Amino acid sequence: MIIRVSDIQAEGLSITDEAAVLPAFTEEGWHLDRISLHLTRDGVDVLVQGEIGATVPQVCGRCVEPLQARVRAEVDVRVAPRPATGDTVELAPDDLDTYFYAGDQLHLSALIETETTLALPMKPLCRADCRGLCPVCGGNRNVSVCACPERPPDPRLAVLKDLAARLSR
Numbered sequence: 555m556i557i558r559v560s561d562i563q564a565e566g567l568s569i570t571d572e573a574a575v576l577p578a579f580t581e582e583g584w585h586l587d588r589i590s591l592h593l594t595r596d597g598v599d600v601l602v603q604g605e606i607g608a609t610v611p612q613v614c615g616r617c618v619e620p621l622q623a624r625v626r627a628e629v630d631v632r633v634a635p636r637p638a639t640g641d642t643v644e645l646a647p648d649d650l651d652t653y654f655y656a657g658d659q660l661h662l663s664a665l666i667e668t669e670t671t672l673a674l675p676m677k678p679l680c681r682a683d684c685r686g687l688c689p690v691c692g693g694n695r696n697v698s699v700c701a702c703p704e705r706p707p708d709p710r711l712a713v714l715k716d717l718a719a720r721l722s723r
Contacts, residue, residue: 555662559600566594578666583611600633608670615677616686617694627673633660
């Protein structure tokens with residue numbers, strides 16, 4: 555969805571209809587569940603605040619099974635006009651929450667996709683008590699109980715075995 559910055563009135567612009575911003579994602583399988591964004595102008599900048607809810611296909615970080623992760627992204631960003639210079643622009647730490655628009659057009663779909671991506675879990679889990687894969691045979695411990703013997707600890711790490719006890723003295 556492309557929004558003309560000059561069309562944003564003084565009271566702002568609210569976007570709550572998911573169908574209005576479709577297609578919101580370039581990735582196949584990503585689905586926008588809900589959106590509640592409010593855009594307001596601050597001079598030439600646009601402030602975007604609200605919330606995005608999406609369902610994103612992921613792979614469990616323990617058992618490697620596919621899952622549909624529900625993502626909730628809080629949005630509070632500033633969108634500024636892209637600098638006209640062709641030179642590189644150095645960003646300050648405060649600029650990390652700044653997006654840019656070109657001309658008079660703000661590409662809201664790109665902002666939605668970026669914010670959703672940033673809200674993805676670092677290690678998605680199919681469930682909190684996922685037992686993962688057996689380190690010996692590679693079987694999914696959630697599906698069947700593995701009868702593999704425990705692997706002995708790596709002898710190279712034996713010197714670290716009692717490190718915590720030695721450091722707490």
